Amino acid sequence: MDEGALYELAESIRAQGIMQPILVRRLSQGAHAGKYEIIAGERRSRAAKLAGLERVPVLVRDVPNEAAAAMALIENIQREDLNPLEEAQGLQRLIREFGLTHEQAAQAVGRSRSAASNLLRLLNLADPVQSMLMAGDLEMGHARALLSLDRAAQITxxxxxxxxxxxxxxxxxxVKKLGAEFQLVTQKPKKEKSRDLRRIxxxxxxxxxxxxxxxxxKRVKRNGRVxxxxxxxxxxxSLDELNGLIERLRGAE
Known part of the structure; x- marks a missing residue:
């Protein structure tokens, strides 16, 4: 958590209180049975302590482990101070770990499908470029422009x-200037695809x-049908992503 942002939130809470209750659940098993676990609102809880509050408003919900983990992840993705790459990584976790579709993951964090897809594409950047984006040396707009290059050219x-x-x-x-040396081969303008093809x-x-x-x-005519x-x-x-694709294809058999 960004300490500066946390102290700003603490000042806001000190002045106005907590506007939205913290979501918790009661643990029924393990060493912490009978205690409460925060599902959503960890930042608000920490900021409230910094503000000197002894009590905070909470909502108690009976939530299964997997749902609680998903809710905590969704709230984390929705943080205002989140880096675009961190948001992309969170979306990828929602899809891979919790089985959400791209559409469902986008809706869960209040994003359009196209915005979520653009974020997920950031994970195709070369590792050094991802590190620069994470460090704030590059912005989202820079990163999106670099995606049209191969990985060596991205780093350059x-x-x-x-x-x-x-x-x-x-x-x-x-990027256009580097195209002659590095850029991926561009394709001819594509014809508009049918709705069925886009759905597939x-x-x-x-x-x-x-x-x-x-x-x-191509289209061929067989037995009177096209x-x-x-x-x-x-x-x-990367090869790791390729191996993951192969595993998912095997699992779909």
Whole structure:
């Protein structure tokens, strides 16, 4: 937790009190049986202690372990001081650990599906670039511009962005300039896909927690019917991600 933000929250609580009760549950098993565990409101609880409050308003709920963990994670993702990469990592946990679809994860944290997808794409950045984003050396706009480059080029460009304090627009220009040397091969403009094809892509993306593209290469006529033929592209950012994809495909058998 950011100490500065925590002290600011403490000052607000000292002046106005806690506006939203802290969500807790009573533990029934283990060494802490009979005690209460905070599900949502850890920051408010700590800030209240800093503000000198001896009592705080709470709501007691009977919540299973998995649901409690998901609720705590969702509240953490919704923090205002969260870095975009931390938010992306939280969304990925909701999808992988709790079985939420991209749509459900986005709704849980109050994001649109497209905004959640843009955040999740940040996890495809090269590790050094992710570290720069986490440290605040790059902003979300810089990171999104760098995603169109391969990983080696991302690192080269990110170092230039940080060293020269480039704006997002300047970063986009740099990415175009590096294109001749590093940038991934661009594809021809794609024809508008049918609603059914987009739905299939979304369902596959949700199942695999990876970006999936279905491409129709040609149409042939068989027995009086037009059949579409093509291929499926699944994106991954590392060998670990690829191994995870393979495991999820095996699990879907």
């Amino acid at each position: 460009a990110a170092n230039q962005v940080a060293a020269k304090s480039l704006s997002v627009r300047e970063t986009e220009s740099l 892509e979304e369902e596959l993306s949700d199942l695999l927690t990876a970006e999936v593209e279905v491409r129709i290469k 059949e579409e033929m093509g291929d499926i592209s699944i994106q991954f950012g």
